[in-house]
Every structure is written in structure tokens, then in C-alpha cells.
Amino acid sequence: MKKILSKYSFGVGDRFAHQAKPQLKAMIKAKEAGCAITPVWNKSYREHEIIGSKSLTTRSAVDKAVADLNWDEPYFLDADHINLKNVDFFIDTCDFYTIDVADYIGRSIGGKKQKIFYEKNKNFIGQLEFPGIDSIEVTPALIQAVAEKYLYAIYEAKKIYDYIRSKLGDGGVVIEISMDETDKPQTPDELFFILAGISELNIPINTIAPKFSGSFNKGVEYIGDVSLFKKEFEQDIAVIELAKKEFGLNPDLKLSVHSGSDKFSIYPLMNEVITKSGAGLHLKTAGTSWLEELIGLAESEGDGLEIAKHVYSESYKYYDQLCSPYLSVIDIDKEKLPTPDEVNRWGGETFSQTLRHDQDHPLYNLNFRQLLHVGYKIASKLENKYLEALVANEAVISKNVTENIFHRHIEPLFLGR
């Protein structure tokens, strides 16, 4: 069987390699509801490094979940946000590579290559027309700006892709290029010419992850103009369709949204657009299952709740250290964090409701949630004590993990309900 992503695919994160099964159960529920979704387990080098884990541990947990639940559809392991320096860490275990070129955006490759790029693409000067949505105006300045700002990054992606191909051969792996962890969004008109450059260098990408307007902070709601996002998302999809025709890119090429999880206000709009256009979509989530682990532990009371409280009080203490790798994707109002003393007096219900992403609940605190989102290093320091608690409280944790993925993410985004 040739392994390919289906039209819809969903990236889940599993920090401690204990939630693959309940995550896969969410995909099974989607399948039962008539929606085929390819599950992808993504874990970045940053995450592995912070807790000292190995990619093989994720691979083993995922393979076991797939065997135990008799999943006979494709599934992937995503080496998330990689570059030439850390790709080897993943090469024996992963079959999905997210080549992150954000650090190279804005570097100039020099006049000669830029001029060739311009000459190749100047025939697009004028209007790019799309059925049913606003057209895009292409000016000489736009093509020149893309060449100046992105061509270097595309050449860098090519180097990383060539390295992966030299190790793993052609085909069988999914290739994504990501540009999301940067300051400024890539607009749809830029995306069209970025795809021109990717095609020119023969990088056979299956997914592309631009940065969108608005903020996609980790584990919390989207902040920004939702109607602007919708317009951009719709145009990006149209641009990808046109680029496939114009540049001969992979027919299954689709957009990947590095959502940072929990973007409930935009899932219905995204569903509307993908349903109307018939386009595919990859949604990458992160850390949302780890927070469900903590919710499950808290709900279990006793030792589980004690562990959840310990993770919070230590996270509070090591605030700066834990937040520093994530500064561009979190926004915590420190004044609104409860003190550890306060939290230590809470019962499991108060802890879980303060953490759970239910924006209508009076106890929900997005600052508390974001701090715990980056607090997983504290749990990793507990080593077996933490892992044993996951096993001891598996039933209640699993229920939360599956429900969260299926109910809060898959249902509104892919099932339109």
C-alpha cells in the first residue's frame, strides 16, 4: 500500500508518548462518522530536547496504538520544524518532514538568481483570477519582493530536502515546508510565488504551512480579525490550486495550518471554506493532549491531583526559564496567575475547570492554561512518578484526550458540527 495523506489529515502531539491510543480513537470516531482523516504524530526537536526524549519512543507508542486498535489506514510520524542541524535525530523513525525555513526568510540570495526568478515569473504580471473570490494583483514589485525575501529560504529548503532524499530515497515520505514561526504573515500573493520557487527547485512538497494573519498562540483561542483570516485562508487555497496547474506541483498539495491547537473561533469558517472549495487540509495541533493529561490527573484527585499541583507550582517558580523558548507563541498576563498557595487549596474540579478550554466557564483562566502548556519539563523531571500516574489514571485521561481531539477540533473543523 502506498502511504499517502488523505485529503484531510490531523497532527497530534504526544509529549510523553502515552496518548497515541486515545488520539487514534478520535480518528476512528471520525471514520465512523464518514470522514477519513490521516493521523500524524508530530513532535519537534525543541520538545524532544526539553524533555530528553527520543523519536523512537514516539514511533513505538504510535505503532503499538495502531496495532492494538487495528488501524489499517495510513498514519505518519512528523519530524516537526527540522533543519539541517537536527534532521538526523529523526531520520530512522519519521516519514513526514516539516522543513522549517523561517530563520532564513529575509536573507538575500543575490541579484543573479533573483533576476532569473523574475524573468521566469513576469508573465503573471496583471490579475490572478479565481472563481468566486477576490482576484490578486501581481505587480513587478511583488515578484521582486518575493525573490528578495524568500528565495534564499527556498534554496535552504532544497538543501534539507536533498539530504532527506539522500537518506530515504524518493517517495513514501511526506514533505512539508513551514514558514509559520516568523514575525510577519505570508500573504496569498506571496504564497503563489513562493510555490513558484519551490516548484522551480523540484521540491515535491505535499503540504505548505504559511504564517497567517492574527495570533496562533499555543493552546488558546485565535486572536485577530476572523473575517480577514477567512479571506486569507480562502485565497491561500485558491492560490495553491492555481499553482498546482501552473507549476506542476503535486496534485495532492494542500495547506497545513500550524494552529497551536484550540482555535475554536475559526474552525467553522475553515470548514465552510474547505467544504465549498473541496480542498484538502492538514491541521497541526500541539500540546492540547498534554493539558488533557493534567486535567485527567486533577480530576482523579489524590496522587494525580497532587502531581498536577506540583507541575503548576514549579512552573510558576521557573516561569522565565519555561517560557523563554516559547515567547513568540504565548502571551501570559502574570498578574492573573493564581499563586501556588491558592492552587494548593483547590480540589480536582476547580483545577480542571480552570485549565479546561471552556471559554464560557467562569473558572477558565487562559494564563493558567498557557503557563501549564509550557510546563511539561516539570513533569519530565518527575520521570517514572509522572508516567506511572498516567498509567494509574489512564481511564479518565484517555476519555479527556479523545473527547478533546474529536469533539473540540475534528467535529467543528472536518465534520462541520
Ligand SMILES: [Zn+2]
Ligand atoms: Zn509551526
